[in-house]
Amino acid sequence: MNAIGIIAEYNPFHNGHRYQIEKAKELTGAEHVVIVMSGDFVQRGAPAFTDKYLRTEMALSCGADFVFELPATFSCASAEYFASAGISLLSSLGFVDGLCFGAECGELSLLKKIADVLADSPAELEQKIHAFVSEGMSYPKAREQALKLAFPDLSGTSCQTTHAFSEIFSSPNNILAIEYLKALAKEHSTLEPLCIRRTDAGYHETGFPKDSSFASASALRALFPDRQESSLPASAADYLPEPVWKLLEKNPARYPVLEDDFSTLLYYRLLHLSEDDFSILDMNRALYHRIQTLLNQYESVSAFTELLKTKQFTYSRISRLLFHLLLDIRTPASSCVPYARLLGFRKEKSHLLRQVKKIPVITKPADGLKMLSADCDAGKLYERDLFAASLYRQVQMQKKKQVLPTEYQAGPVIL
Numbered sequence: 001m002n003a004i005g006i007i008a009e010y011n012p013f014h015n016g017h018r019y020q021i022e023k024a025k026e027l028t029g030a031e032h033v034v035i036v037m038s039g040d041f042v043q044r045g046a047p048a049f050t051d052k053y054l055r056t057e058m059a060l061s062c063g064a065d066f067v068f069e070l071p072a073t074f075s076c077a078s079a080e081y082f083a084s085a086g087i088s089l090l091s092s093l094g095f096v097d098g099l100c101f102g103a104e105c106g107e108l109s110l111l112k113k114i115a116d117v118l119a120d121s122p123a124e125l126e127q128k129i130h131a132f133v134s135e136g137m138s139y140p141k142a143r144e145q146a147l148k149l150a151f152p153d154l155s156g157t158s159c160q161t162t163h164a165f166s167e168i169f170s171s172p173n174n175i176l177a178i179e180y181l182k183a184l185a186k187e188h189s190t191l192e193p194l195c196i197r198r199t200d201a202g203y204h205e206t207g208f209p210k211d212s213s214f215a216s217a218s219a220l221r222a223l224f225p226d227r228q229e230s231s232l233p234a235s236a237a238d239y240l241p242e243p244v245w246k247l248l249e250k251n252p253a254r255y256p257v258l259e260d261d262f263s264t265l266l267y268y269r270l271l272h273l274s275e276d277d278f279s280i281l282d283m284n285r286a287l288y289h290r291i292q293t294l295l296n297q298y299e300s301v302s303a304f305t306e307l308l309k310t311k312q313f314t315y316s317r318i319s320r321l322l323f324h325l326l327l328d329i330r331t332p333a334s335s336c337v338p339y340a341r342l343l344g345f346r347k348e349k350s351h352l353l354r355q356v357k358k359i360p361v362i363t364k365p366a367d368g369l370k371m372l373s374a375d376c377d378a379g380k381l382y383e384r385d386l387f388a389a390s391l392y393r394q395v396q397m398q399k400k401k402q403v404l405p406t407e408y409q410a411g412p413v414i415l
Helices: 015-028 052-061 079-093 108-120 123-134 139-150 165-170 172-186 217-222 234-239 242-250 259-271 275-279 285-297 301-308 315-327 347-355 365-371 376-400
Strands: 003-008 032-038 066-070 098-103 192-197 340-345
Touching (some): 003 015, 003 079, 015 032, 015 192, 032 052, 032 079, 052 066, 052 242, 052 340, 066 079, 079 172, 079 340, 108 139, 108 165, 108 172, 123 139, 139 165, 172 192, 259 301, 275 285, 285 301, 315 376, 340 347, 365 376
Parallel strands (some): 003 032, 003 098, 098 192
Antiparallel strands (some): 066 340
16 A cells, blocks of 8 residues: 555544554555644534644654645534545545544444445435434434444444444444445545554543553543643643654643633624524524524533533534534535645655645645635635634634734645
């Protein structure tokens, strides 16, 4: 295999991410590692812990060769959009042969079987999902219940990690793995999937396992509350690669950026909520009216998200919707990514960029506007990236009282 691709957030980059890169190269013999990474807003519906350029440098310092940005429209969306857009971008590069992802359930054949059913989306399955949703279930839970009925022979089985079939959909990593495989099937992609069984802490795990150097990104972010001191929490050292630790130590004014740092901006946006916003991604009438009804109780992003949450609408769903409103992200016509925004690369690997023929590679924001000016949809998608980055930078600067390069001043990170 020449090059292996990884779709990631690195929020922040930790030992588990470095292990994935090293293991992917070991198992495939790949010479190059290509990352498609969320920009300044991430899939759980929140700003990234630190900006995309610092996270790009973390990845390049720990084994990645290229980092491309997943457009904001998809990086802050549901697992389905996130995965399919990432697959679209990797496939369009032309020199990537495979896709590596991690999951608690390491049985690729089982995950593929589920993904194939979802890719075909049989009418009967969709009807069952909608029926469960109408009973008050969240969409993820409704889909799980429908699939259990669709796979009666598998519902009592376990995968390698002893996760029962009914538990597969409780893990965001398993859900993403299925969405990657589903996107590969629907797009007839030639990318070869590689699933690495996760043995580290789970996605939502906030503790630190004993006798292990692996911890979840959620746990690590919790070590960096809205801190004012300049020193790094010593407890994080064992779970971060040394280059990452040094970058954090060197750039204290660039993190942490938290969802509540956007509270005033979001409140202003919600005051201007209108029926035009029914086209906002993840919006529906029930949520629209719920926001209007409860807006007088607004205190902060996190508090309002918790207030809006119901049995049917999960915290992540609400959080994504609120940031879609703030960033004015509308439901996309497709998950096709029509350009490759290069965030960083290793200098000795730059020759591979000449193999990208299907889509333009953008290294300078101003050049990107010119390249995409003839394509209205692509231009709007790209302008949304610039808007999201500018908004993030402004909040980051106001919080840390330090001027940072604009999107037009910042170039790709080159190591």
